[in-house]
Amino acid sequence: MVLLAAAVMTKNGRAIISRQFVEMTRSRIEGLLAAFPKLMNTGKQHTFVETESVRYVYQPLEKMYMLLITTKNSNILEDLETLRLFSRLIPEYCKVLDENDVQEHAFELIFAFDEVVALGYRESVNLAQIRTFTEMDSHEEKVFKAVRKTQEDEARAAMKRKAKELTQQRRDQTRSRGYGSSAGSYSSSKMDMGSTTIIAPEPTKPKTAPTRSTGRAMKLGGKSKDTDSFVDKLRSEGEIVTSGAKKKSAEAAKTSVPAALKESVHVSVEERLSVTADRDGGLEQMQLQGRCNVHVSDEKFSSIVVVLQKDEENGCQIQTNPSVDKKAFMDKGVLGFKNAKPIPTKQDVGLLRWRLQTTDEALMPLSINCWPNENGAGSCDVNIEYELQVDGLELADVRVSIPLPSGVGAPNVAEAAGEYKHDSRKNILEWILPVIDDSSKTGAMEFSIQGCSDDFFPINVSFHSTKTIYTDMKVTGVDRVEGGQVKYSMESTLLVDKYEII
Template sequence: MVLIAAAVCTKNGKVILSRQFVEMTKARIEGLLAAFPKLMTAGKQHTYVETDSVRYVYQPMEKLYMLLITTKASNILEDLETLRIFSKVIPEYSHSLDEKEIGENAFSLIFAFDEIVALGYRESVNLAQIKTFVEMDSHEEKVYQAVRQTQEREARQKMREKAKELQRQRMEASKRGGPSLSGMGGRSGGFSADSFGSSGVSSSSGSSSANIGITSIDVDTKSKAAASKPTSRNALKLGGKSKDVDSFVDQLKSEGEKIANLAPAAPAGSSSAAASASAVAKAAISADIHKESVHLKIEDKLVVRLGRDGGVQQFENSGLLTLRIADEAYGRILLKLSPNYIQGLQLQTHPNVDKELFKSRTTIGLKNLGKPFPLNTDVGVLKWRFVSQDESAIPLTINCWPSDNGEGGCDVNIEYELEAQQLELQDVSFTIPLPMNVQPTVAEYDGTYNYNARKHVIQWLIPVIDSANKSGSMEFSCSASIPGDFFPLQVSFVSKTTYAGVVAQEVVQVESEAAVKYSSESILFVEKYEIV
């Protein structure tokens, strides 16, 4: 048989998916597919229909047709057998046989079609083999993804370090009584997305052309001087090859993302981009920890949902303490925790942990002290949860105040304040949605900001928020907007200090009670933090 094309179409003749297997013009394929509904005979059921040049073999599938177009010289029995295996493949990759589901899984179906037919001739494969071939992993792809993630991590780490340095310089300048660097950055011009490849400096922060898609505003004049200097490309190199890095960065820039090793600003994006930045920061913090034979990991997670007019709609803090032992000599240990965690915290130990020992002495040990902890395995020994409707529990308060400016637009004022001053928040990102095709005019701001025209958001970035830098504000205006356009506002950050206050005091051996050297890492991150 010679199979010309395979297609999935509606009973009205609308083509959802089509794959051709021989050389033929697009116009010819479209003509053949368009002719199929006109050849259907009302009131009669067939499995095929022929014209002077081709044969259509089809099978109804609820509201759809699985259609094969073959030559008239092909064996009709082989055509029907091929049609049967095509019809079996569709439900494997599309849970419901409707137009939307088929469209969402189009590429998986095309890959499966290619395993059934090659150059117009059917391959001798069954359904299980097709699934295996389609799902096979590519070693080259895994290597490329690993290299790409490493390069992104190194670039973002360099940007964070530069941002922290600029933040320290600004704080030192304010202590000396000099002019505010944030004020200078807010009133003067900044870098635009296209200026890195040319002169390096743009005369206005709000005059970027629409085809650029993103505008980056830096924090002070020192960053401008740094941008005008040639910078080494080693921060984005791995193994001495930069070709893949350049193509990857160019691709991101063409999609509207900002990847720069000169400015401290992170890429602009939606809430998913903010969550991705938090994940990168988590990995960077974890990578800096030197791990001893006994290593503790404390992860604290926040889920916060606040009303735009005040009030807590949801506040949940949850966490997990894991223990990893790399040396058999330290398998039988006791872990003593500080009792100074927040009031109202609900704690739950692992079933193999002695609950009475924990309740009386805040110490984690196995029920059977003669049994060691597992080796080279992350063992979760304690988890916790804290839920509150009290506004005093919120670690970072945000006030977003859009007001009608009387000209059909809005003036937006945003301010934040750190309430939990024991925390040091890093890589803080406020993502504010904007009306479509409306560019904001930013008046004043602390930190830096990015405007992403493709995603219709403005991302306000603060490198560090702590007790010495606990508040900040931003002001911008938008034409053709209403107050509701700027919600929900998304926030993301990480911190090396946990919100719950779960901290290890010491680790000792069971028999001798001798102190054991251990390492620990703590991370507080945001799963969801939004103002709606």
Template structure:
């Protein structure tokens, strides 16, 4: 069958909503629709009428007509089946009168498009049409619920700070312009330890190569990430929502994807007197045919102190001794002491490090590594699309370096627009299909010596090889390129060294195969 057009018209002949499905002129379509009221006689029981060139198949709906215009060669039984399916579509409209139909004209046209494509009926049900038109899912609702939970937690934290009286003093000092100035040093401390131009400031963006995390567009979250799952555990409302989804038959799967910044998503607040965090952010662009376009590692060593009494310290560090890594200390750190003895201490040994730093803490040291050597890349991806008949076979394999054990690995492969999920023939790990963004996500919980290489194969309709790029990769690791670690804490006021903990992680900021 070939449907030329579909329309909802009034009995006076006015076309309220119309959609053409073949290449015909607008004047021709309008002429066919205008001729329909003259051909329909009163009291007739049949639901079609033919002219010399076309057939009108129609059904009365209260004071309106639902009308299909087809060619005369079209199968009348298929026409009636299509008409029967379309007759259930107007339930999207609040009322079946001219005002209601015109108000929901776009929704009705979209529904027509889901039922009929290029003049031919699609194999869909009413429930599928409603789902495609509404584009609502529990993933979106879950994402909004998680986002609201984070906002509420942030408000609770800020309210707690105000109750302690710390927030008001910080705000008043910020109004005097002393916060964030590079000439005011590392941060804000109490008593006689803070002085303009000689203390430690909050700002750590003091070197030319520092970069801020680039946000990623949100993707569907039918399988919440591990970091997000921990956030869900803190929200009773989120748990209730998940339980209701399970009761409705939804399958809730724990995902292994890291968040955009796993350290902020999952790291608990410090409990030890002193916490030192080593973090390296990885920006890599690989060529699909081999080679490295960009390889950039930016690292930081940050300090958090709970009590001001522990601020008079120096930090003894050790690094891997890679000569290609360029280190840069904060302006108020004694550079000569660091160069000669690998000790991070204030230029003025009588001035303590500030306590109570929020967020990532106080940046003491930064470094950078750039390379064009493919052996430095921790994970390489090879993608091999090949067209065979009416299908495209795509083989993807990964190879991981023995330098790191990678955690929460997610390889995101863009696909051409599909109505159904791709046919995954073989995979080492797990997969999910993000239908909203048309992305196939390949997840591996951990890559270590037992699985340094792996592969996946899937089949999709014919597509150009460029449709599967760029491939994006996310992962984390507990080792770094610099090998930076804290050896000890040296107290300057004598006595035993305060207890300290250190966190080390490597995260991807941007990692692509183009």
């Protein structure tokens, strides 16, 4: 199915919120929404109505309608299933099904809609997954916040102790000055009693011995006994706890690549991969979404075009930014705004995006083959191997997470390429491979543990790369609109959203 838009409307036909999933003008979507009430037949009950170009699929929600606008060639059964999921989202975020409550939770609903549909196509998600994705609840984040709060409380207590010490020190200095002044007045009066007036020298202020602090100096971010005991307790439960800076750097290493040196014109190409494969080697679904962005930091380089070398044979669905001159892109392979309009500066501007969906397992960048063999004694021997299937590709920080049966202890690893780590709290054996490239195309790990074949699935894989693999666009240069080349920097990234063997 191709879903054009989703909207929540009142019974009299006014749109409360609307979300478009494909490129269309504002007048176009407003016209489609305005036409819906006129097509409604109040005498009969239906779930959809069609025009010459689109199909309206709707469901009443008390005083409102949940409305989907799709193409006419979409599958009506899939449309109705998607409509039911959208209809369940409204009461999930709105306690009262009325116009005011929907408006108050408009942004949450739009974020939830985006989790259901991407580029017009339904994602394989359920209501619980959508709630998790939108809330982004993270146990590691809770641990980090708890540690940081403990450190902040420690810093406040240290500040109060230091303030008391400074106040006491000022009081001691004030008392010392007052005693010296009274002693000087007494000496002057005694000297004036003789015939000769002798002016007594001004008394020297006694040096006040520095007050030694009995408390510790203020130490922002320092660890306390409470922090240490809290962290030790977490570690005893099997949780891996790191400091804030280390945690952030570790997370960044898993999900991104090092930032490239940027010129005044910086072109970035990013692809995000989602793969679901079965344990027998077949590919159930692979979806790739890519973007080409340009960032101009200097206004004198805003009138430019990005030159591409295209290969039309890979089957990607391509969409250009509505502001891009599509004819110039199709004819010459250049990305630039219509009528030589300058590109906005100091922001990432999307010029092109593409999408690939396939079930051809030969297109998977990395195949994972897991063979559990039950030996008849309640134990299982597991052989797992990987194979890099794309020549010239380099995958970094590859992590293969294999679930293990609970309550049977650590696995006995006979051999393993790279490294491995057993997480007893999460019951996971993590196979860690820093780099997979042409020099290490294959590798294997073998271990044994109590359990059966189904205990070791689903297997999850994560990695990143500085090379994109499926886009048919290669950036060959950046030119000024009026002629002449421009120095630019280039960054390519391949990231994994989901890579699962079930």
